[in-house]
Amino acid sequence: MTFSIHGFAxxxxxxxxxxxxxxxxxxxxxxxxxxPEQVTREIARVANARDEVVKEILALQxxxxxxxxxxxxxxxxxxxxxxxxxxxxxxxxxxxxxxLYNAEWALTSQLEVVARQFDEMTDPYLRERKAxxxxxxxxxxxxxxxxxxxxxxxxxxxxxxxxxxxxxLDDEVDVPLVLVAHDLSPADMIQFKQSxxxxxxxxxxxxxxxxxIVARSLDIPAVVGARGASHWVQQDDWVIIDGDQGVLIxxxxxxxxxxxxxxxxxxxxxxxxxxxxxxxxxxxxxxxxVELLANIELPEDTAQAVAxxxxxxxxxxxxxxxxxxxGELPNEDQQFEAYLKAxxxxxxxxxxxxxxDIGADKPLDRSQKEDQYLNPALGxxxxxxxxxxxxxxxxxxxxxxxxxxxxxxxxxxPMLAHAREIKQTLALLRxxxxxxxxxxxxxxxxxxxxxxxxxAAALTLPxxxxxxxxxxxxxxxxxxxxxxxxxxxxxxAHLYDPLHPAVLGLIDNTIQAATAAGKGVSVCGEMAxxxxxxxxxxxxxxxxxxxxxxxxxxVKQEILRTDISKLKDWAQAVIHAPEPLQWMQSVPSR
Ligand code: PEP
Ligand code: MG
Numbered sequence: 001m002t003f004s005i006h007g008f009a010x011x012x013x014x015x016x017x018x019x020x021x022x023x024x025x026x027x028x029x030x031x032x033x034x035x036p037e038q039v040t041r042e043i044a045r046v047a048n049a050r051d052e053v054v055k056e057i058l059a060l061q062x063x064x065x066x067x068x069x070x071x072x073x074x075x076x077x078x079x080x081x082x083x084x085x086x087x088x089x090x091x092x093x094x095x096x097x098x099x100l101y102n103a104e105w106a107l108t109s110q111l112e113v114v115a116r117q118f119d120e121m122t123d124p125y126l127r128e129r130k131a132x133x134x135x136x137x138x139x140x141x142x143x144x145x146x147x148x149x150x151x152x153x154x155x156x157x158x159x160x161x162x163x164x165x166x167x168x169l170d171d172e173v174d175v176p177l178v179l180v181a182h183d184l185s186p187a188d189m190i191q192f193k194q195s196x197x198x199x200x201x202x203x204x205x206x207x208x209x210x211x212x213i214v215a216r217s218l219d220i221p222a223v224v225g226a227r228g229a230s231h232w233v234q235q236d237d238w239v240i241i242d243g244d245q246g247v248l249i250x251x252x253x254x255x256x257x258x259x260x261x262x263x264x265x266x267x268x269x270x271x272x273x274x275x276x277x278x279x280x281x282x283x284x285x286x287x288x289x290v291e292l293l294a295n296i297e298l299p300e301d302t303a304q305a306v307a308x309x310x311x312x313x314x315x316x317x318x319x320x321x322x323x324x325x326x327g328e329l330p331n332e333d334q335q336f337e338a339y340l341k342a343x344x345x346x347x348x349x350x351x352x353x354x355x356x357d358i359g360a361d362k363p364l365d366r367s368q369k370e371d372q373y374l375n376p377a378l379g380x381x382x383x384x385x386x387x388x389x390x391x392x393x394x395x396x397x398x399x400x401x402x403x404x405x406x407x408x409x410x411x412x413x414p415m416l417a418h419a420r421e422i423k424q425t426l427a428l429l430r431x432x433x434x435x436x437x438x439x440x441x442x443x444x445x446x447x448x449x450x451x452x453x454x455x456a457a458a459l460t461l462p463x464x465x466x467x468x469x470x471x472x473x474x475x476x477x478x479x480x481x482x483x484x485x486x487x488x489x490x491x492x493a494h495l496y497d498p499l500h501p502a503v504l505g506l507i508d509n510t511i512q513a514a515t516a517a518g519k520g521v522s523v524c525g526e527m528a529x530x531x532x533x534x535x536x537x538x539x540x541x542x543x544x545x546x547x548x549x550x551x552x553x554x555v556k557q558e559i560l561r562t563d564i565s566k567l568k569d570w571a572q573a574v575i576h577a578p579e580p581l582q583w584m585q586s587v588p589s590r
Contacts, residue, residue: 001251002249002250002251002252002253002256003232003249003250003251004247004248004249004250005226005227005228005229005232005247005248005250006226006246006247006248007201007202007223007224007225007226007227007229007246007247007248007490008205008206008207008212008223008224008225008246008490008493009207009223009242009243009244009245009246010207010212010215010216010222010223010224010243010246011200011215011216011218011219011220011221011222011243011550012221012243012244012267013199013220013221013243013244013264013267014221014240014241014242014243014244014260014263014264014267015176015178015198015199015220015221015240015241015243016176016198016238016239016240016241016252016257016260016261016264017175017176017177017178017198017199017238017239018175018176018177018178018236018237018238018239019177019178019179019180019233019234019235019236019237019238019239019250020109020177020178020179020180020197020235021109021112021180021181021230021233021234021235022108022179022180022181022182022184022230030102030104030105031101031102031104031105031108032102032105033099033100033101033102033196034096034100034101034102035100036100039096039097039100042096042102042103042106043092043093043096043097043103045103045144046089046092046096046103046106046107046140046144047089049103049140049143049144050083050089050140052143053083053136053139053140053143054080054083054084057076057079057080057083058080060076061073061076075132078129078132079132079135079136079139082129082132082133082136083136087114088110088114088133091109091110091113091114092106092107092110093106094106094110095109095110103144104141104144107137107140107141108137108141109235111133111134111137112235113235114133115130115133115134116234118130118133176196176197176198176199177196177197177198178197178198178199178200178201178239178241179192179197179199179200179201180200180201180202180229180230180233180239180248181200181201181202181203181230182202182203182204182230183202183203183204183205183211184200184202184211185211185324185361185363186210186211186213186214186320186323186361186362189211189214189215189218192218197220198220198221199220199221199222199241199243200215200218200220200221200222200223200241201222201223201224201226201229201233201239201241201248202223202224202225202226202229202230203225203226203227203228203229203230203231204224204225204227204488204490205224205225205488205490206224206225206486206487206488206489206490206492206493206496207224207225207487207493207496207526208476208479208480208487208496208525208526209224209361209487209488210360210361210362210488211224211361211488212224213476213526213548214297216526216529216548216550216551217295217296217297217301217548217549217550219548219550220243221241221242221243222241222243223241223242223243223246223247223248224490225246225490225493226246226248227490229248232250233248233250237250237251238250238251238252238257239251239252240252240256240257240260242260242263274553274554274557275553277309277553277556277557277560278307278308278309278553279309280309280556280560282556282559282560283559283560284538284559284560284562284563284564285560285561285562285563285564286563286564286565288543288564288565289543290538290543290544290545290559291311291312291522291543291544291545292309292310292311292545292547292552292555292556292559293310293311293312293313293314293315293352293522293524293544293545293546293547294308294310294312294313294314294315294546294547294548294549294552295313295314295315295316295317295524295529295546295547295548295549296313296315296316296317296342296549297316297317297320298320298321298338299338299339299341299342299345300341300345301549302341302342302345302346302351303345304549304550305345305346305549306345306346306347306349307549308549308550308552308553309552309553309556310349310549310552311349312346312349312350312351312352312408313342313346313349313350313351313352313353313546314352314472314522314524314544314545314546314547315352315354315412315472315524315546316339316342316351316352316353316354317354317357318335318339318353318354318355318356318357318396319356319357319358319362321334321335321338322356322358322364323358323362323363323364325364329364329392329395331395332395332398332399332402333399335395335396335399335400336399336402336403339351339353339399339400339402339403339409340402340403340406342403343403343406343407343408343409344406344407346407348407348408349408350407350408350409350410351403351407351408351409351410352409352410352411352412352449352472352546353400353403353409353410353411353412354412354413354414354451355383355386355393355396355397355400355411355412355413355414356382356385356386356392356393356396357381357382357414357415358381358382358385359376359377359379359380359381359382359384359385360376360377360379360381360488361376361377361487361488363376377480377486377487377488381415382414382415383413383414383415383416383421383425384415384421386425387421387424387425387428390428393428394428394431394432394435397411397428397429397432398432398435398436398441400446401432401433401436401443401444401446402436402441402442402443404443404444404445404446405442405443405444406444407444409444409446410446410447410448410449410469410470411429411446411447411448411449412449412450412451412472413425413448413449413450413451414451414453414474415451415453415454415474415477416450416451416454416457416464417454417456417457418456419463422450422463422464422467426467429448447469447470447520448467448468448469448470449468449469449470449471449472449520450464450467450468450471450472451471451472451473451474451477451524452464452471452472452473452474452478452506452510453473453474453475453476453477453478453481453525454477454478454481455478455481455482455506458473458478458506458507458509458510459506459509461509461510461513461514462513465513465514465517465519468519469519469520470514470519470520470521470522471510471514471519471520471521471522472521472522472523472524472546473507473510473511473521473522473523473524473525474524474525475498475503475507475523475525475526475527475528476525476526477525478503478506478507478525479496479497479498479500479503479525480496482500482502482503482506483495483496483497483500483502483503498527498530498533499574499580499581499584500580501575501576501577501578501580504536504574504575504580505575507523507537507540508540508575511540511541511542512541515541520544521542521544522542522544522545522546523537523542523544523545523546524546524547526547528545528546528547528555529545529547529548529551529552529555530551531551531554531555531557531558532584534555534558534559534562535558535562535567535571535587536567536571536574536584536587538559538562538564538567538571539564539567539568539570539571539572539574540571540575541568563588566588567587567588570583570586570587570588
């Protein structure tokens with residue numbers, strides 16, 4: 001039966017394919033595709049873990065006192081039975097050998113299948129055995145955790161490629177796969193770059209959560225906040241992701257499939273048309289030049305940035321180099337190599353590296369997430385964390401400084417609000433330079449920028465203009481902190497409003513103050529990549545936008561069609577209107 005689940009549109013486009021479920025308990029379980037040569041090894045990993053757990057249970061049974069509770073004895077019997085059950089082991093072998101899932105992923109996929117069968121049982125006793133099954137699987141996963149855990153980021157298949165076709169069952173060689181999960185951390189999401197998936201859906205998350213941001217950078221349709229999706233969708237169900245409307249359609253009828261197939265082809269044609277703008281300079285109709293920069297998460301993303309004609313990197317979110325490493329931070333040389341790679345990748349164009357912005361919905365690893373109290377967005381995040389870990393921060397500053405002797409590098413500091421944070425940051429930067437001097441290591445000149453993403457910063461701009469060469473407006477956080485809306489919480493996502501007059505007032509102030517002081521100012525939050533906001537930001541005087549490479553061409557198209565000189569009065573009217581959205585409709589035509 002066809003049904004749909006509504007969430008928030010994160011990345012545009014239509015994906016049609018079969019669902020691959022990632023259950024919530026598995027967020028920290030590695031899932032990646034193996035090569036056919038690794039099949040035997042992965043099957044053996046599961047078998048070894050199973051043997052070990054069986055041995056543990058047998059030993060426990062042996063050592064149990066005679067008067068042990070009958071429930072405990074029965075539970076261990078059930079666990080042993082489940083471990084030896086062929087439905088579990090055959091299913092795991094299937095996922096490993098037919099789909100080339102790694103052992104942990106195969107294990108949890110099969111858990112999903114068998115758990116549903118338990119759910120459907122009429123006998124309440126048998127139905128409750130699902131909890132035992134989950135415990136058994138958890139034990140197996142824990143047992144396997146001693147083995148290498150990092151996800152190999154090896155080139156994997158694109159939908160429809162030869163490699164993907166090998167991954168699928170013979171009769172379904174062209175079927176794309178769509179990932180459905182309760183939640184995925186930004187670190188999980190980044191592992192899926194260049195993966196087989198044609199689309200993503202998660203139960204939770206807001207439009208500007210960091211998971212959504214990474215999903216957008218993957219340039220495949222994605223919907224977040226689709227509540228209940230991972231519960232209602234079953235493994236291998238046919239699904240459609242409408243990334244334009246934020247809708248997931250499950251088990252679509254033939255008519256719906258045909259309609260979305262048409263939309264998909266139309267979107268593809270639109271992309272091809274846009275791609276012709278790659279080499280066109282971003283000049284408005286009245287001849288004003290606009291700078292279009294790229295936001296990147298990893299040095300490898302520079303290839304895509306250059307391919308779409310970005311004139312530099314406006315935001316390198318360096319924290320992605322630090323995440324998913326089980327707390328082990330990259331050392332100075334490792335970081336230097338990564339920054340250098342980005343500098344080389346941009347072929348002489350400027351690269352703005354933001355110092356680590358860890359915390360809130362970007363934990364270093366899972367344990368940090370669990371340690372955090374309930375409002376991590378208001379906690380020890382970004383520069384606050386860096387200043388509390390001076391050794392870590394100095395290491396990063398030295399690595400960035402070293403990269404600056406190989407190209408045009410700008411340094412950007414996130415989440416500043418206090419004069420003393422600015423002072424401490426500048427002092428540590430001086431210290432990093434003198435440490436390099438003492439080692440005789442060269443570094444180049446670097447422009448220094450501050451992110452304006454806390455309302456307190458947007459209301460004390462002279463302080464920032466006194467100390468920094470440029471400002472970068474982080475609208476994602478500026479909106480979050482101005483409106484007191486957790487950007488990762490889908491239950492308040494309807495209140496997350498870039499057009500709120502308070503937000504627009506702060507953006508306008510920042511652009512005007514920086515421009516009057518002769519300093520550079522750009523927007524690097526998601527607003528910069530939203531083509532519906534382009535004219536408003538141009539009308540407010542913004543001439544530098546930083547966004548995902550995937551958004552650059554549609555924003556450029558808006559610029560090419562705009563006479564900026566006609567926008568100023570309209571933009572002022574919009575930001576002073578009690579309901580700016582209505583005024584947005586009356587944008588002057590070209
Ligand atoms: C922002 O807050 O707008 C921003 C660009 O930084 P991040 O999304 O990484 O917090
Ligand atoms: Mg931010």
